[in-house]
Amino acid sequence: MKIRVDRLTESPASFSFEGDAAWWKSAFASASGLAGELAEPVQLRCRAQGIGEGIRLEGGVDGVVELECGRCLARYRQRFSEEFRFVLEPARDRVPADPEGAAALSRDGLCLGDDLETGWFRGSEIQLGSIFVELVSLALPVKPLCREDCQGLCARCGANLAAASCGCEEMKSDSPFAVLAEIREDLARGGK
Numbered sequence: 001m002k003i004r005v006d007r008l009t010e011s012p013a014s015f016s017f018e019g020d021a022a023w024w025k026s027a028f029a030s031a032s033g034l035a036g037e038l039a040e041p042v043q044l045r046c047r048a049q050g051i052g053e054g055i056r057l058e059g060g061v062d063g064v065v066e067l068e069c070g071r072c073l074a075r076y077r078q079r080f081s082e083e084f085r086f087v088l089e090p091a092r093d094r095v096p097a098d099p100e101g102a103a104a105l106s107r108d109g110l111c112l113g114d115d116l117e118t119g120w121f122r123g124s125e126i127q128l129g130s131i132f133v134e135l136v137s138l139a140l141p142v143k144p145l146c147r148e149d150c151q152g153l154c155a156r157c158g159a160n161l162a163a164a165s166c167g168c169e170e171m172k173s174d175s176p177f178a179v180l181a182e183i184r185e186d187l188a189r190g191g192k
């Protein structure tokens with residue numbers, strides 16, 4: 001999403017962009033599947049306003065992505081949402097101390113400070129693509145879970161305990177089935 005800085009005025013201008021599967025793929029190509037598959041297009045929005053020589057930007061991302069649960073390995077839909085708000089001032093001839101910031105300033109025309117609330121811009125046009133990608137990364141869970149209390153898989157039989165109890169605990173007792181199951185397990189282990 002591109003914004004012409006020289007056209008901004010004090011009355012806020014709204015911009016929106018829909019990120020489709022192709023956008024998602026190109027944005028997270030390096031995340032090697034961690035970011036999952038996009039289930040619905042991501043909505044990217046931004047309101048921009050010129051304030052004196054600076055720019056105030058606020059907006060957010062909303063989307064639904066299909067992830068794999070870290071416990072039961074089931075695919076599930078994760079809704080995500082993240083807001084941002086920051087003020088940029090002209091960089092003039094200043095250069096960001098960190099190399100990443102310097103690269104962003106020359107590539108996108110803007111860079112953010114560590115607080116993610118203030119930053120610099122340069123030139124007549126800024127590119128918000130990288131900001132949005134970063135925002136989505138922040139919004140996605142580090143440890144995807146289909147449910148807070150997902151029970152995961154049974155360590156013994158591999159059954160999905162989120163769907164139903166597999167009965168392994170009960171079988172540990174003195175039932176003949178338990179003995180059979182143990183023998184079968186031993187055989188399986190020995191055969192590997």
Ligand SMILES: [Zn+2]
Nearest residue numbers: 069072146150
């Ligand atoms: Zn799960």
Ligand SMILES: [Zn+2]
Nearest residue numbers: 154157166168
């Ligand atoms: Zn089990």
